[in-house]
Amino acid sequence: MAGAPTVASLFAQRVVIGVGDLAVSNNTQITLSTYALGSCVAVAVYDAQAKVAGVLHLMLPDSQLSPDKAAAQPAMFADTGLPLLFRSLIGLKAERARLRVFVAGGACVLTGPDSFKIGDRNVRATLDYLARQRFAVPSPAVGGTVNRTLHLEVGSGTLTLKTPTATESFSLAG
Numbered sequence: 157m158a159g160a161p162t163v164a165s166l167f168a169q170r171v172v173i174g175v176g177d178l179a180v181s182n183n184t185q186i187t188l189s190t191y192a193l194g195s196c197v198a199v200a201v202y203d204a205q206a207k208v209a210g211v212l213h214l215m216l217p218d219s220q221l222s223p224d225k226a227a228a229q230p231a232m233f234a235d236t237g238l239p240l241l242f243r244s245l246i247g248l249k250a251e252r253a254r255l256r257v258f259v260a261g262g263a264c265v266l267t268g269p270d271s272f273k274i275g276d277r278n279v280r281a282t283l284d285y286l287a288r289q290r291f292a293v294p295s296p297a298v299g300g301t302v303n304r305t306l307h308l309e310v311g312s313g314t315l316t317l318k319t320p321t322a323t324e325s326f327s328l329a330g
Contacts (some may be wrong), residue, residue: 168186169183169185169186169187170187172190173212176213177229180208181248181310182208182248184221184311185303186309187210187309189250190213194264196213197275198211198212198213199211200258200328201328206249206254208310211306212237212240214237215232215233216278217233234282242289242302243267255327258295258328259286260298262298264301265302266304275299279298305319313327313329
């Protein structure tokens with residue numbers, strides 16, 4: 157019957173990653189989602205062979221801004237959240253050499269001047285870390301003035317990026 161749901165779609169689940177949090181999964185029925193990225197940055201990572209995915213929604217570039225907060229919530233900061241994301245992926249049998257990385261966010265969504273430039277600083281801290289670790293980030297969707305929402309399907313590696321005016325989908329599977 158046309159339009160009838162598939163069995164797989166009936167059991168599909170969404171895991172929502174909040175600000176300063178991360179999630180990893182090897183459950184092919186899961187979609188990892190994070191919403192309303194303004195100055196925050198999302199890092200989506202996928203291993204197509206192991207079918208392991210992870211998403212980090214970081215809020216600030218440097219844990220030295222609040223060491224106590226970083227100890228309690230390391231995913232809030234680029235310098236503590238990124239290593240935690242990659243350790244978590246490896247813990248689910250992802251292999252470093254197979255990981256594909258996508259970065260989104262870091263916008264300036266304030267109506268007035270942004271003297272702190274948090275979005276820019278988040279992007280720089282994230283891309284610098286990934287470069288030091290030798291991860292390629294071929295087409296980051298960063299900067300600008302619009303918020304973004306990201307969905308990563310664990311089973312397929314399909315990443316969907318939504319802005320107020322557009323929706324793009326592409327594959328991190330290779």
